[in-house]
Every structure is written in structure tokens, then in C-alpha cells.
Amino acid sequence: MVINNFSAHLPFGDNKIAPWYGKDILSVKQFSHDDLDYVFGVAHEMREMVTRIGTFDLLKGKILANLFYEPSTRTSSSFTAAMERLGGSVIPINEVKYSSVSKGESLPDTVRTLECYADVIVLRHPEIGSAALAARYARKPVINAGDGVGEHPTQALLDLFTIYEELGVGVVDGMTVTMLGDLKYGRTVHSLARLLSLYNVKINYVSPDILRLPREVYNEVAEKGVPQAEFASLADVLPETDVLYVTRVQKERFEDPEAYESVKSAYVIDCDIMQNAKEKMIVMHPLPRVGEIAIEFDDDPRAAYFRQMEYGLYVRMALLAMVLGKA
Ligand code: NCD
DSSP states (O other): OEETTEEOOTTTOOOSSSTTTTOOBOOGGGOOHHHHHHHHHHHHHHHHHHHHHSOOOTTTTOEEEEEESSOOSHHHHHHHHHHHHTTOEEEEEOOGGGSGGGGTOOHHHHHHHHHHHOSEEEEEESSTTHHHHHHHHOSSOEEEEEETTSOOHHHHHHHHHHHHHHHOGGGSTTOEEEEESOTTTOHHHHHHHHHHTTSSOEEEEEOOGGGOOOHHHHHHHHHTTOOEEEESOGGGTGGGOSEEEEOOOOGGGOSOHHHHHHHTTSOOBOHHHHTTSOSSOEEEOOSOOSSSBOGGGGGSTTBOHHHHHHHHHHHHHHHHHHHTTOO
């Protein structure tokens, strides 16, 4: 059941001790500043627990259905690792072509099937709004792991957690974040820009003209009073940047292959270019990268993208514990 973008699952009811118990996670719009502090507090504890004891039984006996209609390496495997590190188990459906989806089964029916066997469903699907659709039919919590070019809320949460852990909790306010690359189709950008609009930040967008941020997202962020500016050249904004968020040009979303060819190599971050950036800043990327960051930059301490993946494990552990009423 969906009420105001939130799902209030009747069997779970309102729970003041575990307010996320039974809730869906469909969009970053569900999260307030206080919610973020709470998620990151739990994620930080998860990080310490994993470092100290590796695996523990917080979600023992619980089952996650990991339903992926689009390719995934990090999101899928980090949800699996998160569930298993918490003592739970996973039904992996990474290749929907081997499931009844290939026989023409609808998303609502697939979701209704999986919730008979699982306690929570993680869904990645090529269509905007698919996670909300699934949540409408599911009694169990649905977590959006990317709905087409819509949102990718758990990625944005782990992106922000990365900034907290790398640069310090208090420093997000006052920061300049520069997003680079495919801002049109990059759903992680859409979610992160919305999430950052809860803070006192400045956001720069650097992209080819045909890959500018959708107006809908731009206007939502503007309504929150966040200063934003768009550029074609990274050189204009790199020196003031505290977080450089690099993205891949999303080849699979282009209708015209020539248009993709014309922008695919628009920006490449390398050691030379990064000489013009601050010494204390970070470069992030949701990954996979396909050439937008040169491998030679990986050893630079500012290259945070591999650490970012690890932070994703702790955030997803926190989210699973929350929606299953254990945090
Ligand atoms: C991103 C995605 O799927 O949107 N990857 C991820 O989840 N880490 C980014 C991308 O595919 O470029």
C-alpha cells in the first residue's frame, strides 16, 4: 500500500521504536536530515561490527529476494553480502531470463510470488516507477535498486555516507560538489542531487549539452534553495570542488548510437587534470567506469571510488536491518 510515496504496510503498522520497520525504500525523497543521521549512525556501527567480528546474527532466519532485471555487479553482490553478514540468506534472481519473467509474467505477479518466500525484496528494473509499482502489490518491503533512469536511492545514501566517512560529518554544509558526465541518464546523479539538497551545499553540473541534468531534478533542487550551475568544461570548477562525482555515459540508454559516440569520451580524469584540484578533496564514481577515470589515478589518495563500494556494504546492512525491524 503506498501513501504519499511511502508504503505503510498494514501488518507492520506504525512503529515508534523501529520507524522504518516494514517500509519500502523507493526514493531519496523519503529521507529527512534526521533520517540520514540515523541511517549513517547505524551504517557506522555496521562498519565497526564487520571490522571486529565479520558476520553476526541480527537477521538470522530472514530471507532477501534479490530481483535484478538489469545487469549489476556491486548493488546485487553488496545486498547479498549485507544479508549474509547479518546472518540472513538470499534468493538471487540475477538472470530474469531464466525465471518466469521470460514466460511473460508481470512484475506484480513476480513480486507477489517472491514475497511468499522472502521477507524483503530488492528490485532493479529498466522502467521508471517500477519499484513503486512493485511496492503497491507487495506486503513485504521493497527496496529500489535502480528504476531505469529514475532513482537509485541506496546508491545515493552510500555516496553521502562516503562523503561523511571520508571528509567528516560536519563538513557537508559549505561544500562544493561537482557532478560530471552523463547527468541525463545517470540515476545515481538524480538521487544524489536530491539528497544533497537537504544540505547547505553548492552543486556544479558538468556535462555535454545533450546529457544535462533533467529539468525536473534541477527544479526540485532549486526549490530547496541550493545554488546550482551548469558548465561544459570541468576546468571552470575543478579548483573549487570538494567532491568530484564522475559518472559513466550510459550507452544502453541511448536511442541513437551516433549520439553516444559523440559524447562517450567527453571527459577523462587523469593525474594531469587533477593537479588543478584541491589536495583535500575526493573523487567518487558509482562504477562501473568505462574510461572516464584513468587507471593511473587509482593510487592517488583522493581516489575514493573503491572505498565507496565498501561503504555500500555497511549502508545496505543498515537499510536491511531497518526495514526488517532490527535497527
Ligand atoms: C550505477 C547504476 O546502476 O545506476 N551502478 C551502480 O549501481 N553502482 C551506475 C552505472 O551503471 O553507471
